[in-house]
Amino acid sequence: MNAPVNKFVNDYAKSGTARFHMPGHKGRKFHGLEALDITEIRGADYLFEAEGIIAQSEAKMSAAYGSRRTFYSAEGSSLCIKAMLGIVSRSAKGKRITVAAPRNVHKAFINACILLDIDVEWIYPKGEFTSICAGSVTPEDVEKVLAETEVDCVYVTSPDYLGNLSDICGMSKVCRKYGVPLLCDNAHGAYLKFLSESLHPMDLGADMCCDSAHKTLPCYTGGAMLHISSHAPEEYDGYAKEIMSMFGSTSPSYLIMESLDLCADYVSGDFPRNLERTIKRVTACKERICSFGWQAVGDEPMKITIAAYKSGITGDELADRLREYGIEPEYSDTQYVVLMPSPFNSEEDYKKLEKAFSEIRQPRIRLFGDFPAIPKGIKRMGIRQAAFSAQHAVNVEDACGLVCGMTVTSCQPSVPVAVSGEEITTQVIKILKNYGIDRINVL
Ligand SMILES: Cc1ncc(COP(=O)(O)O)c(C=O)c1O
Structure with a gap:
C-alpha cells in the first residue's frame, strides 16, 4: 500500500511519543480512534499549505481522477462548493459574480451565495417537476440562459439526490462556446470515474467539481475532494487552497484525511473491479424489485430509487416498512425512497432488500391529487x-x-x-x- 498520510500517522501512533500537542485525548483510547487522531505536528504537513505527505496524497488522488489538481476537504463537499464559487469570484478580480444554476442546488450553494454576495440566474427545465431534488436541465436550457444573460459561470448538480444524471458533456460544450466555466456538484458521484466508461465530470468537460468521497467511497464522513480540470483557467490552482482555508477550519481532521489517503490508494487499485461486480449485483437487485411491481427511477447505476407513491404508499411509509426488515435507507420523502449500495454491502444485505420488497404490500391506490410543481421564484431582493x-x-x-x-x-x-x-x-x-x-x- 502506498498511503503516505496513513504511514506517517501509524508510525507516530506506534512511536510512544509523549504528545504535548492537541488534541486533548493525547492518543489515549476514549472513543476508540484517538491513537490515529493527530494535529499538524512536524512531518504531518498542513492541509491548506500542503507540501509534504498531504500534497503527495492529493497528487495521487489527482492522478486517479485525471484532474490537473485535486484538493482534500475534511468538511465535505459543502466546503468544496463554497471554494469553487470563491475561486470563480476571486478570478473575477473584485467584480460581483452572477452564476446560472438549476434550482435543485444543495444548501451549501445558497450559503456560498450569501457569504460571497453572488447573484443567481436560475435555470428552469422545460417540463414541470414535482420534486425539489430533481429538475435537471438540458444543454439547450443552459444555452438559452447564456444567450440571454451575462453570467460568470454555470453550476449544476449531477447526480441529484434521486440519481438523475445531467448531460455534463453537452453543457460543457455550451459553456465553452460562451467562454464561461462549468462547475459541477458531483457530491454523489465520486465513483463515476471508475465505471468501465467514466461518467465523471472531469472526463465530461466540467472545469471544476466536488466529490463527497464519504458518500460512495469507503471514506469517513466529511471526506471530500475539489477537482480542477486541465482546461480550467490556470489561476484557479493558485486560488484553491487560499479560498478553502477562508471557509474551512484551521484544524482539519486527520482521521478524515487518513481516510481520503486510503481511498486514493483504493481507487487506484481494486475499486474499479469491485465496482463492476457491485453494479451487476445492484442491477439484478433493481430488476428483482421491479419484478414485484415497484417502480425504480433515476440513471445512476449505484442508486436504487423507488417511486413509492406509484405503488400507493408514501416514500416515508415504505422507509418505515423497510426498517421493520432491518434496512435503513439513505433518504425518503412523500414520493421516493433512495437506497445507496456500495461494494461494501454484503450478499445478505441484497437478499434482505429483495425479500422486503417482495413482501411489502402495495395498496395501488392513487395517493395524491397532485404534487405541487416547483414554481419559478419571484425575486424581490438579492x-x-x-x-x-x-x-x-x-x-x-x-x-x-x-x-x-x-x-x-x-x-x-x-x-x-x-x-x-x-x-x-x-x-x-x-x-x-x-x-x-x-x-x-x-x-
Ligand atoms: C447534492 C449534494 N451536494 C452537496 C452535498 C454536501 O455534501 P457534504 O455532506 O459532503 O458536505 C450534499 C449532501 O448531502 C448533496 O446531497
Whole structure:
C-alpha cells in the first residue's frame, strides 16, 4: 500500500511519543480512534499549505481522477462548493459574480451565495417537476440562459439526490462556446470515474467539481475532494487552497484525511473491479424489485430509487416498512425512497432488500391529487441582502406575499424550497407543507 498520510500517522501512533500537542485525548483510547487522531505536528504537513505527505496524497488522488489538481476537504463537499464559487469570484478580480444554476442546488450553494454576495440566474427545465431534488436541465436550457444573460459561470448538480444524471458533456460544450466555466456538484458521484466508461465530470468537460468521497467511497464522513480540470483557467490552482482555508477550519481532521489517503490508494487499485461486480449485483437487485411491481427511477447505476407513491404508499411509509426488515435507507420523502449500495454491502444485505420488497404490500391506490410543481421564484431582493435583513418567523400559511428571509431547505436533502429574497406564493406554501415545514422566516 502506498498511503503516505496513513504511514506517517501509524508510525507516530506506534512511536510512544509523549504528545504535548492537541488534541486533548493525547492518543489515549476514549472513543476508540484517538491513537490515529493527530494535529499538524512536524512531518504531518498542513492541509491548506500542503507540501509534504498531504500534497503527495492529493497528487495521487489527482492522478486517479485525471484532474490537473485535486484538493482534500475534511468538511465535505459543502466546503468544496463554497471554494469553487470563491475561486470563480476571486478570478473575477473584485467584480460581483452572477452564476446560472438549476434550482435543485444543495444548501451549501445558497450559503456560498450569501457569504460571497453572488447573484443567481436560475435555470428552469422545460417540463414541470414535482420534486425539489430533481429538475435537471438540458444543454439547450443552459444555452438559452447564456444567450440571454451575462453570467460568470454555470453550476449544476449531477447526480441529484434521486440519481438523475445531467448531460455534463453537452453543457460543457455550451459553456465553452460562451467562454464561461462549468462547475459541477458531483457530491454523489465520486465513483463515476471508475465505471468501465467514466461518467465523471472531469472526463465530461466540467472545469471544476466536488466529490463527497464519504458518500460512495469507503471514506469517513466529511471526506471530500475539489477537482480542477486541465482546461480550467490556470489561476484557479493558485486560488484553491487560499479560498478553502477562508471557509474551512484551521484544524482539519486527520482521521478524515487518513481516510481520503486510503481511498486514493483504493481507487487506484481494486475499486474499479469491485465496482463492476457491485453494479451487476445492484442491477439484478433493481430488476428483482421491479419484478414485484415497484417502480425504480433515476440513471445512476449505484442508486436504487423507488417511486413509492406509484405503488400507493408514501416514500416515508415504505422507509418505515423497510426498517421493520432491518434496512435503513439513505433518504425518503412523500414520493421516493433512495437506497445507496456500495461494494461494501454484503450478499445478505441484497437478499434482505429483495425479500422486503417482495413482501411489502402495495395498496395501488392513487395517493395524491397532485404534487405541487416547483414554481419559478419571484425575486424581490438579492440573496445576501435578504438573508442578513431583519426577519421574523411566521406560520407558512401566513407568509403569502411576504419575502423569504433565511433560505428554507428540508433537513434532507437540503435543497431550497424558498430562497432568500423571493416572494412566498401559495405554490411555495404548498411545497413547504409537502416537505413538513411549518414556520418560515420572512422580512
Ligand atoms: C447534492 C449534494 N451536494 C452537496 C452535498 C454536501 O455534501 P457534504 O455532506 O459532503 O458536505 C450534499 C449532501 O448531502 C448533496 O446531497
